[in-house]
Amino acid sequence: MSRAAKVLLIDDDKDFQASTKSLLESHGYTVIQAYSGKEGLRNVVDHKPDVIVLDIIMESDSEGYGVNAAIKHEDKYTEYREIPIIMVSSIQSSPHERFPQAIEVGMIQPNRYFTKPLDIPGFLEVVDKAAGKR
Numbered sequence: 001m002s003r004a005a006k007v008l009l010i011d012d013d014k015d016f017q018a019s020t021k022s023l024l025e026s027h028g029y030t031v032i033q034a035y036s037g038k039e040g041l042r043n044v045v046d047h048k049p050d051v052i053v054l055d056i057i058m059e060s061d062s063e064g065y066g067v068n069a070a071i072k073h074e075d076k077y078t079e080y081r082e083i084p085i086i087m088v089s090s091i092q093s094s095p096h097e098r099f100p101q102a103i104e105v106g107m108i109q110p111n112r113y114f115t116k117p118l119d120i121p122g123f124l125e126v127v128d129k130a131a132g133k134r
Contacts, residue, residue, distance in 0.1 A: 008049035010040035
C-alpha cells in the first residue's frame, strides 16, 4: 500500500485551516498544519511534504512571500526546492500582478496562485497534479 501524499498547510486562519484540512483529508491526503511562516519552515524540514499550501498574510503582510523565497532560494532549504508551492490568499492579485516592475518578483512567485474563497475543484486538481496523483 502506498503512503498518502503529504500536504503542508501554512495559514494562520484557523477556520481556513480546518476546512481545507478536512477537504484534503477527504481526498486521501495527510495534512500537516502550521500557523506561521516559522512553524511552516520547521515543518518543511521535519516532514518533507509533497506539496505546500501557503498563505501570504500571517504575522506580517508579506510573510508567505518570505517563506516561498526561503524554500526556493536559501541554501539551507536546497533539498526542498522542488516541493510545489500553491499560494492561497485573500489578495486578489498574483505576485506578478501586484509587483509588475520588481526584478525580484520571481523569487516570491509560487508554482500556482489561488484566491480565497477557493475554487475547490480547481484547487484539488492543482494539488492532485502537484502531488503526482493526476
